[in-house]
Amino acid sequence: MNILIVDDEELQRTMLQGFLEKQGYRVFAAADGPEALQLFMAHPMDLVLLDHRMPMMSGDELLAKIKKINPMVRAMMITAFGAVDTAVRVMQLGADDFLEKPVDLELLLDKIRQLEEKIMVDQDVNHVEEAMNMDELPVRIAGDSAAMKELLSMVRRAAPTPWTVLIRGETGTGKELIARLIHRLSPRKEGPFIELNCAAIPENLFESELFGHEKGAFTGATARRRGVFEQAAGGTLFLDEAGELPLAMQAKLLRALQEKTITRIGGEQPLAVDVRIIAATNRDLKKMVDEGDFREDLYFRLNVIELELPPLRRRKEDLPALVDFFLERYNSRAVFDNEAMTQLAKYDYPGNIRELEHIIQRTITLARSATITMRDLPAEVRNFRGRQQTGNLNERLAELERQLLLDALEAADWVQTRAAAALGISERVLRYRMSRLGITRKK
Ligand SMILES: Nc1ncnc2c1ncn2[C@@H]1O[C@H](COP(=O)(O)OP(=O)(O)OP(=O)(O)O)[C@@H](O)[C@H]1O
Ligand SMILES: [Mg+2]
Incomplete structure (x- = not known):
């Protein structure tokens, strides 16, 4: 197994290198991002160990780059002690694991051995494994395109955490299905899964819907009612169409999330609530933030882990x-x-x-x-004959590239060497582009 160590501190670098070489690994070391990329392009690496804080190019940036070059490479980020937000981001960027400083060598070795095992299993019984895992899911999900596999691997990693997940995707792409899957894979699976469709609630009833009300809190409040936060206690609250949350409610929701308490309308006492939030939207929340239609602080609160469902x-x-x-x-x-x-x-x-x-x-x-x-x-x-091309230049180019690759692969009976030759690119570049565009062989 080839391991690349990237760290700007020489002492740490040589220490790790010496240690891992003694364990029988082939180890490369780089002092910064650019040097690491050069080594990475020159030698096939199985694992990259990278320091999070480095001059020239940050660990985040380097991780994104190497994952783009080879999505299959495993990466472990070495982060400052106790930096939870860094750990979250590092995971979003595709790191397989992280270690806190100072590095515990025993733990490192343990993690590397685990990864090694995983890599071997993946390589050997790739197909059987995938099929088995899909069947084991508590919610049935059809499709095993590269895009779906990537999504499911993200779901697996996100599910056990307490973090908020924002699921983005066009209508009908399976956002609710994925939200249920996350719940069922999480430690809260025995708790309730409560859905609130933010588009379906009249603005004046929103607060009561979320937080409930006491008897007599307003005209028509003939009995005490629990809101979705209380109903979801110990489980997951799924906020569907979160882009439709009225601005006034956004502030109240944010407060509830920050303080982990709610107050029923007409109630005196704040109540502690323990819920995990999953939000979904088919709108571009980032753009809504820019246009002042969605609170930025709430956006960041919801968007701890972001999942995108491809159309x-x-x-x-x-x-x-x-x-x-x-x-x-x-x-x-x-x-x-x-x-x-x-x-x-x-x-x-x-x-x-x-x-x-x-x-x-x-x-x-x-x-x-x-x-x-x-x-x-x-x-x-x-009667469908193709729609007028829409989308920006990049999307249309990607679509075109996809079609060209598919045609070449089809013509070559999916023998990648031949398809690559026909396209005048290397097999490595072909594989990279296929993975980026989510192309896999149809069965
Ligand atoms: N990968 C999949 N395998 C099997 N069924 C799926 C898959 N993805 C979605 N579905 C099914 O497609 C339908 C639509 O999915 P879902 O309701 O989760 O979409 P949505 O993204 O929430 O849509 P909307 O934005 O309109 O609310 C459901 O019946 C769901 O079970
Ligand atoms: Mg839905």
Whole structure:
């Protein structure tokens, strides 16, 4: 196993290098980010140990760069003692683990051995492993595109923590599904999962909905009522469509999150509440912050861990698995013939997975036989000829690149060496681009 150590302190560097070499590892050492990148490009590394605070290029920046070059590389960040926010950020950037200073060598060795085992398992039984893990999930999730795998690995790491998660994604991409999955994978799984759809509550009822009210607190308050915070105690509160929170409520919500207490309307005593928050939105909260429609402090409070659900049109390799999944959900033995399947794959699904579900449901209900052909498909799918290109230059270039790579791979029967040669790029670059664009082989 090749290990790269990056640390600007010479003493620490040589100490770690000497120690790890004695354990039989092949160790490279760099004093700063640029030197580390050079070594990284020149030698295949399995693990990078990086200091968080370095001149020239910070550990964060370096980590992001090496993960971009090789998403499979393992990384361990060495952070200042007790810096929880750093640990969170480092995890978001894709570090597999972190160690606090001063480095405990026994612990380091332990962690490296664990990683080593994981790498070996991954390499050996990659496929079996993936399939098994998907089946073990407490919520069924179809699709195993690179994008989905990455998302699920982030979910796994986020679930056991107490941190707030913000799930972003277009309508119908599975935000609620993922929120439930996080809850079920968390230590709070035996507690309640309470959902509040912020778009569905009239502004004047919001506060009572969140925090509850005492009897007689206002006209119509004929009995005491508990709000969602109290209902979710010991569990998870899912704030759906969080972008629709009225500004006045944002301030109150922030206070509740900071102080971990709430007060019922008309109540005297603040009550302690223990809830984990997961928020979801299909809006660009960052932009709303810039435009003054969303409080920045609340945004940072919600966005401790951010998960982005890719739209279905960016992960069409999941389509066959999703179709099977919904056929099973509706107890159907129908089979889509080649032409129908191809047309399904062409369609762009503005309503994402929910729309696909409705399409399958409608198609199998109205189909004339168990074999579904083109003419059984709903008109909007059957007649779909591609939409006018939208998106900014980068998105359109990415789409184009994706198509070119897919065509080349298809033509080369997915033999990557041949596809790379046809495209005039190295296999390494091809693999990197495939992973960046979430391209995997369809089954
Ligand atoms: N990967 C998946 N595998 C199987 N089913 C999925 C998957 N993703 C989403 N679904 C299903 O698609 C439907 C829509 O998902 P969900 O309600 O979670 O989307 P959403 O992002 O919350 O949508 P909205 O923004 O409209 O609220 C649900 O029936 C859900 O079970
Ligand atoms: Mg939803």
